[in-house]
Amino acid sequence: xxxxxxxxxxAALALLAAAAPASAQDAMFVxxxxxxxxxxxxxxxxxxxxxxxxxxxxxxxxxxxxxxxxPFKLVNxxxxxxIIDSGTDVWSFDNTGAGSFDISKVGTGSAEFRxxxxxxxxxxxxxxxxxxxxxxxxxxKTGFSPxxxxxxxxxxxxxxxxxxxxxxxxxxxxxIGPMAEDFQAVFGLGDGKHISTVDSAGVAxxxxxxxxxxxxxxxxxxxxxxxxxxxxxARVE
Numbered sequence: 001x002x003x004x005x006x007x008x009x010x011a012a013l014a015l016l017a018a019a020a021p022a023s024a025q026d027a028m029f030v031x032x033x034x035x036x037x038x039x040x041x042x043x044x045x046x047x048x049x050x051x052x053x054x055x056x057x058x059x060x061x062x063x064x065x066x067x068x069x070x071p072f073k074l075v076n077x078x079x080x081x082x083i084i085d086s087g088t089d090v091w092s093f094d095n096t097g098a099g100s101f102d103i104s105k106v107g108t109g110s111a112e113f114r115x116x117x118x119x120x121x122x123x124x125x126x127x128x129x130x131x132x133x134x135x136x137x138x139x140x141k142t143g144f145s146p147x148x149x150x151x152x153x154x155x156x157x158x159x160x161x162x163x164x165x166x167x168x169x170x171x172x173x174x175x176i177g178p179m180a181e182d183f184q185a186v187f188g189l190g191d192g193k194h195i196s197t198v199d200s201a202g203v204a205x206x207x208x209x210x211x212x213x214x215x216x217x218x219x220x221x222x223x224x225x226x227x228x229x230x231x232x233x234a235r236v237e
Contacts, residue, residue: 099117150213155186
């Protein structure tokens with residue numbers, strides 16, 4: 001009986017030794033819960049890969065015919081997320097399940113980058129670009145109605161323009177412009193929180209046309225006054 005127990009114990013130790021990783025680079029280990037460790041005998045998730053140099057997961061499709069495929073797919077009943085952790089900064093990529101895709105720095109409590117199902121994009125910070133292009137073709141617009149440049153120019157005098165900075169910017173930052181609330185109140189444009197670059201440019205264009213028309217009218221008046229002065233001078237002489 002003692003010999004049988006001894007043999008069984010040796011067999012169990014042999015199985016444990018076979019299951020434990022021989023090295024951190026080339027071993028595979030399956031724990032009692034079904035978690036798989038590659039390079040570790042303590043997997044912390046369904047698949048846990050540990051390497052001292054470069055831990056990499058490669059999915060390669062060797063089909064000879066080129067075509068669109070799905071080599072990587074995440075499926076979840078609800079919000080789906082994957083995390084990128086550098087050890088200092090942690091970023092999450094989220095399919096919110098509510099019609100948007102978010103990129104967020106974990107801990108800020110908000111999405112720094114959000115794409116909506118209709119193509120709208122919201123960036124919480126400053127967007128840098130070499131060139132920003134607004135779609136402005138007549139073919140994508142409707143509801144046309146004329147604008148009186150003189151009226152727009154007159155309204156410009158009612159719009160307060162000040163110097164300011166965003167609260168999250170350093171004290172050295174300086175911007176000049178109106179408030180969205182005032183812009184909406186004066187021109188009826190925007191939502192009172194944002195100013196569209198299309199609307200601000202359109203107001204500027206209309207005001208410039210108003211100034212040009214005003215300048216032409218003043219020029220005509222000046223020419224008429226010069227003509228009258230010349231006639232009066234001729235009479236005096």
